[in-house]
Every structure is written in C-alpha cells, then in structure tokens.
Amino acid sequence: MFSFISKRLLQLIPIILGVTFMTFTLLYLAPGDPAQSRLLAQGTVVSDEALESTRESMGLNEPFLVQYWNWLKGLLTSDFGTSYHDDQPVMIKLQRAAIPTIQLTFFSMLITLLISVPLGILMAIKQNKWIDNFIRLLTFIGTSIPNFMISLLLIYVVCLKLKLLPVVTSGTYKGLILPVITLVIMQSSKFIRQVRAEILEQMDKEYVLSARVRGVKESTLLFKNVLHNSMITIITIFGLSVGTLLAGTAVIETIFSWPGLGKLVIDSISYRDYPVIQGFVVIMATVYVLINLFTDICYKILDPRVG
C-alpha cells in the first residue's frame, strides 16, 4: 500500500508541470495581457508609456520560457508570487477563497450523499412504481433548470417572498444555506439516477438471483451485498464531483456573493492574472490526484480484487 501511495504521489510532479505549462501557454497566446487588463479596468484610455512601464514591472517583456521558469522557481520555494491584479500574495488570495469553497463542498456533498443513496435505492426497489416515476420527474426538472436560475429562484422565494433568510448574509453561516441547497439540487438530480441505475444493474446479476433462491432476506441482500458492490461506482461518481466542486462554481458564488475559488479564478482569467491562475491550477491538480488516490484506496478496501 505504501509503495502504491508513493507512486501516485510522485505522479504529481509531471502532472503539475504538464498542466501548468499548458495553462501558461494558453494564457500567453490569448489576446490582451495583464498590463492592459489592469490599466484598462475602468474603461479609460491609457498611454503606451504607462502600458510599457507596467509590462516591464510585471516582467511581461521577458521571453515566454523565462516567465514560466521564473514562476516555476517560485513554486519550488512555495512562493506562488503576487497577483497581477492587486499585488496581493497569491497564496493568501487562494487560501482566503479556498475556505468558503471547502465549506460549500463539504456540506453540499454530505447532504447529496444522504439524499441520493437512499432515494436511489428506493427508486431501484420500487422500479416503475409511482414513487420511482415521481422522483425521476423531480430529478429531470433538477437537471434541466440551469444553476443560476435555481439560485435566483431560491433567493426570490426564500428571501424576498417568505423572508426566511436574508439576501445579504455577509460571510455568516446563513449564507451557506441557499448555495448548498442549489448545489444539492443540481448534484442529487444526477446522482439519484446514477445510484438507481447501479443498484438495478447489480440486482440483475446472478449472485443476487442465487441468493434469493437460497432464501436470503431481501433487506440483507440489498444492504450487505448489492450496496457493497455498488459502492465502487458510487465512490467514483462522488470523488469526481468533489473535485469539480472544489474547483468552485463561479456562477453560484457570484449570485450568492460567496467568495470562493470559482469566482476568484473566473475573475483572474478576465484580468489575465497569470500567477493566480497558475496557483489555482497547481492546487487543483494536487486535489484531483489526492481525490483519485483516496478513491483508489477505497476500491482496494471495498474489493481486494481491484489491482
């Protein structure tokens, strides 16, 4: 197990190098540059001298590989550099944005898990009955409505009409409720159907038939065998979702004024804020590798036959 984990962690190095180099190249090739974005932020004309002076101070006149190497050198000493947009240390900006995103991810994934697995099982057991059809209809609606629409509807109904929560939550825990509900609706709508499909697939297998023939109780069969065997797929789905959520959901964070990673990185792309984008890419590459590692470890525990 130790060598397995070490090998996976070592894979981080080429992954980070590859991803950051590709990102840096794409940003470099994109029209505009950080100096222009910074000086033209309020839509005013600026002189060529001001632009050149800003480019010089940002090191943007260096050749592409020199710029990338300078950034990489900083990374080796855990210095992600300073933001091109506001000169703040990148690490501080990312840390500040990561905490709200982690909170959002944790609560939404927990609730999604608690809703999706039981409902998926219920739908599988009651396949094609009214409860199955009803929940499927709800999941269809949940998947069809765009996330920004769900967000705005929730604010309108819950905050404006029913006055159950304030619109302005200013970083309090009340501010988590509606964005978590939005994410739960979006995620559950997909997961419930995937859990249902996986359970149904397992229940069609021969071991289930032979267990039934031997007189094994249905509940025992379901929770000790079918669910256990479905966990690999379920863990895979959830693992991927955690990674996606940790990357942040910019639209939801913007609407709910939740200062997470998604909004930070979208704004950084507009500003051509290379250091922040590169820092984000490094962190997300690390997160995805760790999540995949955790998922693989779970596989091994659940099913030792997995290589």
Place this chain on the structure above:
Amino acid sequence: MKKRIFSLLLTAALTLGFVSGCSSSSDITSSTEETKNSSTEAVSTGETLNMATAFWYELDAHKDYNGWYSSMYGITETLFKVGDDYSTEPWIAETGTCEGNTWTIKLKDTVVFSNGNPVNSSVVIANLQRAGKMNERAALLAAASFEEVDETTFKITTQQPYPTLLSDLTDPFTSIMDIENIPEDDYNNSIIGTGPFKLESYSAEDKIVLTKNENYWNGDVILGTVNVYYIPDSSTESMSLQSGEIDVFVGPDTDSIALFEADNSFKVTSTASTKAYYYIFNMDTMTDDAVREAIMKSVNKSDIVTLLAGSIVAAEGAYGPDTALGAVSGPSYDPEGAKKILESAGYALNKDGFYEKDGTELTIRIAYFAARSIDKITTLIQDELKKSGINTELQLYEDPDATYMETGDFDMAMYVYSTTTSGDAYSFLNATLSATGNKNCGNYNSENVNALLNKLVTETDSSKRVDLSLQIQQQVLDDHAVGYYAMTNKVTVSKSTVSNCNETNPLTFYFLTKDTCIG
C-alpha cells in the same frame, strides 16, 4: 410666568424638532463653520445606511483604481473635484493658478484628516509624490518637481506646459491621505483620509464598515454608520434592495430599472455618465465617404436607447448630451436618405436586397465583443443596416480590452470607453483621434483635428478648451469617421427616502457625502 416660559420652551423644542433630520432647508443653522462648498446645513441623525458595491478594490487610493472606491465610500478626497457639468471645482484646495510650467496651489486652511491631523503643503506634496511613484497613470506627476511656499501653498513645476493639471488633480489616485500614519502594507485596515467617513472595519470581498468622521472639516455628517456590502451580481443587488436589506446601489440591470421605477417606495435617478458607446470605421478599407455617411444615417439612436431600456441615453458626441462638451451634431437617422446617398454614389440594389457596385456586394465586417450590451446593439444595427440595403458580417471577439480593434481586421468596430474622468476631453480625443493616438484603431488622420489637438495641449483657458474639444468632435462627425451614439447612464436606485448620493454627478467615484441621508 413659569407657565409662559415653559410654553415658549416647548414651542421652541417642537420647532427645532420639525426642521431637524434630513433636510436641505437653509433655515437650519449648522453649528460648524460654514465653508464655500457647503450648500446644505443639516443635523446629524446617526442613522445607518446600507449600500452595495459590485466591484471590490483595496483602499490604498494611490494604487491602480483603488481611489475610485475610497472616494466613493467618502473616505478620501482630492484637491479638486469634477462638478456635475464637468467643471473643475475646488475641494481640499482653494485655488490653482498657472504661470508657464508652474502651478501654484493654495489649500484651504480648515482641512484636517479624520484623526485630527492638519492637511498642509508638505503632506500634500508627499501624497502627490507617492501617487506619482505608485501609479502608472501618473507619469506627469512623477516627473514634476514640488516646492513648499508656506503651510497652505505649494508649487508644482512640470517639464512641459500642463494646462490640465487642475482637472487631473481630480483623479482619485491623487487622493490625500495621512500617509505618515498609515502602515505601508496595511492601507485596507488603517486608511486615514479627509472625507466625511472613516474606516471602522474591512473584510475582504465581504463588507466594509464606515463611521462618521467627527472631525470632518466641511461640516457635520448626517449619517452615523455606513455598511458597504460586496454583491457582485446585479440581480442579487436588486433583490437586496427590494427586501430592504440595502438602501441604495448604483448600476442596476435593465430589467430592474423598470421594476423600481414602477414602485413609489423606490427612487431611480439617471444621469449620463462618462462612458460613451461608439463605432469607428477603418479608414483604410472604408474609403468611400458615401458608405460611411449612409451607415451613420441608418443607425437609429432611439431604437438603441429603447433596446437598453433606461441604461443609456442617446448622444451626438463623446460626452453627456446636456453638457457643454456634448454640444455637437452628427448625421440624423434617415434610412431613405442613406439609400439616396448610396445610389448617388453608384450603388444599386441586387436581387438579395443589398446594394452593390461594379458587381461587388457592399458587405461591412463589424467587429465587437459580447459584453456591456454591445452584442445586443450590434445585432440591432445589423438589422437597421439591412433595411438600408447594407449587408454585414459580424465578427464576435471575447476580448474586453479591445485588442481586436488594434488588428485593423474590420470595417466597423464597436466599443465603449470612458471618455473622461477629470472633466477634460483631451486624453480621450487625443488617444482615439490623433494621427499618432495609441487608440486610433481606424487610422483616422485629419490635418484639422491634429492641429486642434496640438492647440489643446497648451490651451489653459477652460472655455477655449471646451470649444476646441467641440470642434474636434464635430470635424470627426462631419468626416463620418466615428459614430458616437449613446452614453451609459449612471443609475442610482434607492429607497425613496435616501438622498444626496451624488446622483447627478456623471462620475461613479463620487457617492457618499456629508449630506447623504435616509430621511
């Protein structure tokens, strides 16, 4: 006798109670010293105002555009400010006079920082020097030399004539702060300015709390506290106002404007801002003046205004239609006239309903980017040009910095620019219309305009500067080189009882004042 005295006192108390609160009546006597700029004398209510901002900047006013926000929040002020009609007005400074390359500026002797420290010449010089070092847009200040004459008088000498110095000193990056008493790396938590409000707390991308500056040099401040919430989404801002959690914000989206206008419990104030919507022609490819004129006659400004429902106002020039700088006149909407012009120039309609000449269909490549409603406007213009028999090919770019215009790969390019932040037109006109202008992406080159711009460089008389700016814009319109068609509105939406948020000033960095109140 006692009863009579008591009655008199009671009457006096009731009278005072009646005239106190949020009122701009000149009957109320302020206990503070009157100043030249104070036109209202009101009693402090100590109330709390909740406002929203869609953009988050730090508070070191000398850096980048941070000063726009420290000014908006009423924390910092500049030596001069821009009036509602783009005029330059005294603020912390009293007067500014020019002789050759040297400006002499006299400060008001009543100005103090929120911590009570006085504002004097050496403090102001230190601020301007710091701004010159820190802000790339302050190149002229960086190269200037300063001389302290006395406590309230100093001189600025520039390497070449600088007729717009006073208007450039309205830019918030020249804000005056007590820089000696602010830790260099902690402006966000420690900023000290001269404005009606001082910083109480700062929570990044979340909330700023401001409290009344008890030492404000320009009169008593009505409000006690202001909470500034960061709400980046305009729909969320609108719902926050509707729920009563905020009292005012600037910049609602188009749909919300109609919603608030229909409800008497809210107030919507629109003023033409300094952002101009316009299109330019590529003078290297659009060589036929008849075609350019026909296009300008085909664009219906009122249709565009209707499309963007309240968020813009039609304009003839690059400045507010009700301002002195905006008093120009371009080709009026006349699609039939446009067709006649094209036909006189030898164009004829083909079977597809588009004009062609010598077997080549007239097709205009329009470059634009999809933000600030430019995409909606471009689609509308495409439709209007079609009615005039002009075919178009739209080229959409994901490029808010407008580098797509610098390639020259267009016949017509759409953009929106802030045309002044100081009330003076020279920077924008020079950059976009001078033969050597760095934003003259259409390669427009007019001897007359270049000569007028050269005069503007050295002209010190403000009314002559306005006249020169008008002549430049008119020449450009007569040459059919640029089509200015609208100015964005600075739209302030608030509860009906909120007032004095600089609603009528075209610049967004003037917002909170000592007279801002909830009523």
